Amino acid sequence: MKKGKKKLLFTRQEMFDLNKKILLKRGVTLEAIAEISYEQQSKYSNGVTRELCLESVEKILSFRDVFHNVQLACEIDRLAEEGLFEGPIQDIIYEDLGLFGVDETLGLDVSSLYGTIGQTNFGDIDVNKRGIVKRLNDAGKEDGICHTFLDDIVGAIAAAASTRVAQVLNEDLAHDEIESRRLTLFDL
Numbered sequence: 795m796k797k798g799k800k801k802l803l804f805t806r807q808e809m810f811d812l813n814k815k816i817l818l819k820r821g822v823t824l825e826a827i828a829e830i831s832y833e834q835q836s837k838y839s840n841g842v843t844r845e846l847c848l849e850s851v852e853k854i855l856s857f858r859d860v861f862h863n864v865q866l867a868c869e870i871d872r873l874a875e876e877g878l879f880e881g882p883i884q885d886i887i888y889e890d891l892g893l894f895g896v897d898e899t900l901g902l903d904v905s906s907l908y909g910t911i912g913q914t915n916f917g918d919i920d921v922n923k924r925g926i927v928k929r930l931n932d933a934g935k936e937d938g939i940c941h942t943f944l945d946d947i948v949g950a951i952a953a954a955a956s957t958r959v960a961q962v963l964n965e966d967l968a969h970d971e972i973e974s975r976r977l978t979l980f981d982l
């Protein structure tokens with residue numbers, strides 16, 4: 795294939811649209827990802843809404859690093875389903891070998907956008923497999939379906955979104971504290 799003159803750079807809106815499209819093609823809606831964030835974060839914070847979770851998922855899906863990870867993860871699974879890799883890696887990915895960890899590496903990279911808490915939230919989703927992550931994991935055991943990379947990338951987006959929700963809510967709390975401090979005796 796000839797190099798050059800190809801579109802390599804995409805706007806954040808284009809990256810979001812392409813991510814949404816490829817995830818849908820692989821059977822994943824943004825609402826299903828947001829639902830995991832909602833379930834995870836509503837245990838720790840008051841005021842978590844599905845709207846805030848969905849907004850966070852959408853924002854994360856517009857980042858360039860996430861775009862590259864999501865597109866690559868979805869394509870690796872598709873190629874493995876079609877048997878297009880050569881050598882032992884085809885079977886290792888297609889059969890989702892437990893000791894294969896490159897899928898988790900991509901997931902950790904995405905969840906690291908939101909620091910250590912993002913990573914621990916990803917670990918929680920990876921182990922406890924809620925909602926769409928569980929459905930992907932189960933479906934991936936069927937003939938002809940490979941979700942080796944998809945379940946991790948979806949879990950990681952949910953973990954990052956869940957962590958962003960905590961950040962947004964805590965920013966609001968910090969603002970509330972400033973407001974109430976203005977109303978103390980000393981300020982009046």
Ligand code: MG
Pocket residue numbers: 897898941942943944945946
């Ligand atoms: Mg996996």
